[in-house]
Amino acid sequence: MIIFDLVCEYDHSFEGWFKNNDEFKSQQSSGLLTCPVCDSENVVKVPSATNINLGKQKETIETTNKKHISPQQQQIALAQQVSQFIAKNFDDVGEKFSETAKKIHYGEEAERNIRGTATEEQTKELIEEGIEVLPIAIKKDSKPN
Template sequence: MIRFSLHCDHDHDFEGWFRSNDDFDTQAEKHLVTCPVCNSHKVEKALMAPSVTTGRQKEKIAVAMSKMVTELKEMAQKVRENADYVGSDFAEEARKIHFGEVEKRGIYGEATGEEVKSLLEDGVDVMPLPVFPEDHN
């Protein structure tokens, strides 16, 4: 996807996302690109500054990513230390806890995509527990 800065004939500036430059051109020719302010179909691409990441920005991003991974690892470790592992029975146990059939407690385990979707539809709060490469050693 490409983000374009756009400009209409009434001096309104806005942005739009397109698959390609040709995609924008095709949509503009068919009057499918309109100004969100005045609904004008006379829209053109405006000049944009290129998005360039400097070495300093890359370093900041790397530090932030490293901090985030460390925090995720700590959170996953706390869950493993303080919750019961229920394996492939996760969906069944989560429902029992949610509906008050068993005592409330923290659990973790495995669930298929369909099981997770069904749990969410039933109002059961779940979230994925990140698994890191070193967790498999």
């Protein structure tokens, strides 16, 4: 079954259902195909302008989508921004993180944002002492112990 967009000589457009293209042609030539509005036998297939337009639209949509950043790329970009922010605004104290955090907490050192490494135990200890710690996992090449 195929559907054709048809139009009569008076510009009435309608749909015609046919078994195949041959059936459409035979109905058209034998005068069986008439306009449902004016009964004109002068019915032709609408030039496939609709299909051409749709094709162009599809192309436009696909092109637009390519410019969009995927959620994965957004996540990567966000992670990069976060690590850049930390690198810029946090003083790297390395393995002295726990020690320095305590010193800052007890006013022995100037208050500032610090970053560094701490063991799970050290982190727990800091939290127990009421020191604000935000554990961020940053992937590094694992060193053998």
